[in-house]
Amino acid sequence: MQKVIILLSTLLIISITIINAAQQQDIVNDNSQITFQNYLKLYPEKKYNTIEEFQQREALFEKSRANVIKQNDLYRAGKSTWWAKINTFSDWKDSEFQKIKMKNYRPEPITETTKMFTIEDHLLGKNPSEKSWMDVQTPVKNQGACGSCWTFATTECVESHLAIAEGITTNSSKPMEILAPQTLVNCVKNPNECGGTGGCEGATEEIAFNYTRDHGLALEKDLPYTAKDEPCKEYKSAVTSDGYVKLKRNSAIDLETALATQGPVAITVAANWGNYGGGIFSGGCKMPVVWKSDVCNLDHAVLAVGYTQDYWLVRNSWGPGWGEAGYIRLTRKNDDKTFRDDDPASGVDCKPYPKHDYPMGESGCLYDSSYPVNVRRST
Numbered sequence: 299m300q301k302v303i304i305l306l307s308t309l310l311i312i313s314i315t316i317i318n319a320a321q322q323q324d325i326v327n328d329n330s331q332i333t334f335q336n337y338l339k340l341y342p343e344k345k346y347n348t349i350e351e352f353q354q355r356e357a358l359f360e361k362s363r364a365n366v367i368k369q370n371d372l373y374r375a376g377k378s379t380w381w382a383k384i385n386t387f388s389d390w391k392d393s394e395f396q397k398i399k400m401k402n403y404r405p406e407p408i409t410e411t412t413k414m415f416t417i418e419d420h421l422l423g424k425n426p427s428e429k430s431w432m433d434v435q436t437p438v439k440n441q442g443a444c445g446s447c448w449t450f451a452t453t454e455c456v457e458s459h460l461a462i463a464e465g466i467t468t469n470s471s472k473p474m475e476i477l478a479p480q481t482l483v484n485c486v487k488n489p490n491e492c493g494g495t496g497g498c499e500g501a502t503e504e505i506a507f508n509y510t511r512d513h514g515l516a517l518e519k520d521l522p523y524t525a526k527d528e529p530c531k532e533y534k535s536a537v538t539s540d541g542y543v544k545l546k547r548n549s550a551i552d553l554e555t556a557l558a559t560q561g562p563v564a565i566t567v568a569a570n571w572g573n574y575g576g577g578i579f580s581g582g583c584k585m586p587v588v589w590k591s592d593v594c595n596l597d598h599a600v601l602a603v604g605y606t607q608d609y610w611l612v613r614n615s616w617g618p619g620w621g622e623a624g625y626i627r628l629t630r631k632n633d634d635k636t637f638r639d640d641d642p643a644s645g646v647d648c649k650p651y652p653k654h655d656y657p658m659g660e661s662g663c664l665y666d667s668s669y670p671v672n673v674r675r676s677t
Contacts, residue, residue: 329383329575330367334359341386355389362388366573373577379629383575385620395572398445398616399500399597425558430604430611433468434461434561436476438624440617442525444498449479449486450615451564451599452506453515458562458603459673460537477537478521482506485513485530497527503564503599507542507670514538514676535676545667548658550633553667554605562603563669565612567628567661568639569598576622578609580629582661583637594637594662596655602667605630610663628660637662 334356338344346352363384372378387395436457441450454477461467461474468474483497486509494500514535521533545552545563556563570582583594604611609627618624639655639662657665 329381330363330370332363332384337384337388340384344389358391359384359389362573366575369573378577378580380577380579380627381575382573385573385575386617387572387620390572394443396597398441398443399447399569425554428604428606429558431458431462431557431562432603432611434458434466434474435468435603435613436474438613438618439479439523439615441479441615444483444525445494445500446479446483446498446525447615448501448503448506448599449482451601452482452503452510453477453479454601454613454615455503455562455564456510456515456537456539456670456673458601459539459560459670460675462561463673475536476518478516478518478523478533480518480521480523480528481516481533482509483523483526484521484528485509498525499527502666503566503668504542504544507539507564507668510537510539510670511541538674538676539670540672542668542670547666548636548656548664550630550659550664553602553610553664556667556669557602557605560669562601562613563667565600565602565663566596566666567598567600567612567663568594568596568637568657569600569614570661571614571621571626574621574626578627578629580631580660582628583632583657594639594657596639596657596662596665602663610660612663628663630660632660633658633664635659 332340337359344355346355366382366384366388369378369380369382373381434457436454439450439454441447457475457477466472466474482501486496486501486505488494488496488501488505515537516533517536520536543556543560545556553563553565568582571579600615601613602610603613603625607630609629612626612628614621614624614626616624636656636658639657655665657663659665
């Protein structure tokens, strides 16, 4: 009985319901049956200005629906570990979807202020078989049509580390602080154009962590998110830090150890997950590269919040209606796989552009990882 109680508690902490096979089948079937008319009822905020736009969006929806059906047929046949679903992106153009991700991602160069995390720093191999930081997560947010993923990955990582430092969880009487991504959208300078040109055009978590160290972050209630670039104005800093720790590139054991011993970690991925509905995702990158969609262009910042031996548990910033209540599970079967970023100029690097980069892990999730140091309230 005690083991059963412990198991149930663990599942509650993870907070993503592990749905049984029959329920999964229902989800797959429901998504396959959605029509465009039903879709518009699910998303009443979608408005089209002309008949031509309506027809164009309907065609985009039908294409997305066909892809969902194809993926779910694979899932039902036992040939895939994840299923797809219709969501808010199902009537989007590829160019629109790309705009919410970073334009030219590149990890911030290592400087004298960068604290490095190495295998020698911890007793690797003694990590628990699984770890979840779901009990220090604020509600899932939605970045909207703004390429500000880097600001959400950063602020949510800082939120979690503040809660850990203060011993606060989602079950505490004292609520967790919700920080303002708009702080970073408005105020972070990005002169080297790493990850984009700043704001809704993208930047990196490392730049954002350094900004947090130097200037602090506001609370969401004091600087609400608007999903657009606005001038940087004076604000009250609520939380600060001492910078960030950067993990060894392409090391699953370093990411696992950081998650086991420190807390959530901001990571960068190739987010080819638009229609993800649930399950353990795989296939975001492929080798050898056959089609353009097979490349592993790192273009999106997210937050790793846990792991098992089978998957990395990752928080996204596309709202709670996407994926598994806003989360995705990335397979660990590709931890030792190397993929190729075939277009660093548009997906990974700043000038001078290398010809290729080689991220490892599902969707390149092991390539660039970092977390804040000594997070605390501003004085």
